[in-house]
Amino acid sequence: MPDVEDGFIVIDDIRLEYHRIGNNSRHSPTLVFLHEGLGSVSMWKNFPEQLAEKTGLNAFSYSRQSYGKSSLLPLPRQVNYMHDEACKILPSVLELADISHPIFIGHSDGASIAIIYAGSARLPQPVALVLMAPHVFNEDLSRASIRIAKQAFKKKNLRERLKVYHNDVDNAFWRWNDIWLHDDFINWNIEEYLPAISTPVLHIQGKNDEYGTAAQIEAIRIQCAGPVEVLMLDNCGHSPFRDRTQATLDGISTFIEQHDLSPN
Numbered sequence: 120m121p122d123v124e125d126g127f128i129v130i131d132d133i134r135l136e137y138h139r140i141g142n143n144s145r146h147s148p149t150l151v152f153l154h155e156g157l158g159s160v161s162m163w164k165n166f167p168e169q170l171a172e173k174t175g176l177n178a179f180s181y182s183r184q185s186y187g188k189s190s191l192l193p194l195p196r197q198v199n200y201m202h203d204e205a206c207k208i209l210p211s212v213l214e215l216a217d218i219s220h221p222i223f224i225g226h227s228d229g230a231s232i233a234i235i236y237a238g239s240a241r242l243p244q245p246v247a248l249v250l251m252a253p254h255v256f257n258e259d260l261s262r263a264s265i266r267i268a269k270q271a272f273k274k275k276n277l278r279e280r281l282k283v284y285h286n287d288v289d290n291a292f293w294r295w296n297d298i299w300l301h302d303d304f305i306n307w308n309i310e311e312y313l314p315a316i317s318t319p320v321l322h323i324q325g326k327n328d329e330y331g332t333a334a335q336i337e338a339i340r341i342q343c344a345g346p347v348e349v350l351m352l353d354n355c356g357h358s359p360f361r362d363r364t365q366a367t368l369d370g371i372s373t374f375i376e377q378h379d380l381s382p383n
Contacts, residue, residue, distance in 0.1 A: 121171065127188075128181065130211045136160055136188040137216065140168060141177030147382040148246050151213070151221040152180035153229030155252075155358070156295040159187030159284045166360045166368075170224070173372045175382045179216055183208070185290050194290065196298040198307060201228060205235035210242070219243050222380060224371070226251040227330065227357065228295075231309060234339075238312025247380055248316070249371055251323045251359050252331055255338050256308040257299075264329045265299045272296070313342035320347040321374040325355030325362060348374060 124139040138160045141149075152167055154160075159182040171178040182189040183204060197203075209232065213221060223245045225233035230253030237245050254261065271277040272292055285291040298304055322339055324331070340347045350370040355362040375381060 121177075128212060128215045130208065130215070132190075133184055134190045135181050135184065135208075135212065137179065137181040137212075138167065139177070139179050139216070140171045146220075148176055148220040148222045148380050149218045150174070150176050150178040151218060151223050151245075152178065153209075153223055153225040153232050154180070154182065154186070155227035155229055156299070157186075157281060157291060158182075158226065158229065159189075159291075161187060162284050163360070166364065167224075169364070169368055170371060173368055174375050176222070176375070176380075179218060181212060181216075185287070185294050186285060188286055191287055191290055192294065194293060194297070196294045198298065198301070198303050200298065201232050201309070202235055205232045206239055206241065209236050213243060221245045222247045222249065222375070224249045224251075225253065226360065227254065231255065234316065235309055235312050237318060238309075238315040240315065245318055247318055247375070247378060248320045249323065249374065250320060250339070251367070252325065252328055252357050253322065253335060253339065254331055255310050255313065255335055257305055258332060258334065260332055261330045262300060262305075265296060269296050269300070310338055310342060313339060314344055316343045317345040319345055319374070319378045321350065321371065322347060323350045323352065323359045323367060323370060325352050325357060325359055327354065327356045330357045 121141045127134045127136055160180050163180055167178040167180050184190055185192045223233035230250040233248050282288040352363045352366055359367045
């Protein structure tokens with residue numbers, strides 16, 4: 120049974136909740152989970168434990184500011200919020216968590232943050248990227264689905280469903296929803312970071328993803344400097360680790376084995 124630890128990392132008076140699995144050996148890669156735009160530590164459910172057990176690797180997840188049990192940020196959010204997360208917050212998280220060989224497991228916004236970090240030559244560089252439903256540019260489909268989510272939050276049960284995962288569900292939701300629907304965000308694009316990514320990439324996408332099209336896959340596959348593998352999943356929407364858990368676990372595990380990223 121691996122060691123499990125829950126706590127808070129403090130960065131300039133900002134408290135970020137975290138969940139750690141394993142003994143944190145600096146000599147082996149660590150799975151670092153970067154959650155979606157409405158995610159948190161608890162929204163990963165037991166997926167980090169499952170992947171840690173399957174791969175034999177340590178795992179670390181944390182909730183970004185305004186999510187889960189982490190400190191709140193005031194509204195509104197700025198267009199460059201993912202750049203701030205990738206270039207200012209994430210390096211400090213890795214340092215304080217004593218992680219020197221990260222494998223980023225990013226979902227949606229978290230995958231985009233992983234791309235910005237890896238393409239910005241930040242240290243420590245990830246030894247691999249697993250990108251689930253990443254965005255490298257804004258799409259009409261994304262905005263249409265986010266508008267639907269807005270109505271579901273206001274008039275249906277989405278608010279109640281999300282409330283159990285966040286100390287302040289309104290802050291968490293509107294910080295995500297408002298900026299993605301803002302006119303200044305229409306031209307948001309991070310493709311410039313792709314050519315600097317030489318580490319192996321596994322791109323996992325659901326064929327029924329309601330927030331992104333295959334254009335995201337092509338941009339990443341063509342522009343990354345290193346090898347890019349694509350796992351397309353049938354009967355899968357925007358959240359492969361929830362919709363097709365076993366296939367996602369198997370795909371990531373195989374990718375890690377093929378690139379010799381298993382524990383030393």
